[in-house]
C-alpha cells in the first residue's frame with residue numbers, strides 16, 4: 101500500500117511537470133523557429149552589398165537569380181537579398197548568374 105502511494109503523483113506535481121514541459125517546448129520552438137524567420141526576412145543594405153547602378157562587365161541584376169523584375173524590362177525591380185529599388189543594369193557582390 102505504501103509503495104502505491106509513493107508512485108501516485110499529486111495533481112500539483114502533475115501541473116508542475118506539465119508547466120515545465122510547456123516552458124521547455126516554448127524555449128525549443130523559439131530557439132528553432134525565430135532565427136529562421138529572422139534570416140528569411142533579413143536583406144542586405146546596398147552599402148553592405150556594394151551595390152552599384154552600373155553592370156560589372158556582363159554581370160548585371162537582370163541576369164541574376166535574385167532579381168525580381170519591375171513592370172517593364174528597363175523598369176527598376178527588387179532583389180531577394182538586397183534592400184530597395186534595384187536597377188536591371190545594376191550589380192552587387194551577391195551576384196549569382198541565372199543558369200543559361
Ligand code: SF4
Pocket residue numbers: 149151160161162164165166167168178179180181182186190191192193194195196
Ligand atoms: S543580388 Fe545583387 S546583382 Fe543580384 S539582383 Fe540583387 S542587387 Fe542585383
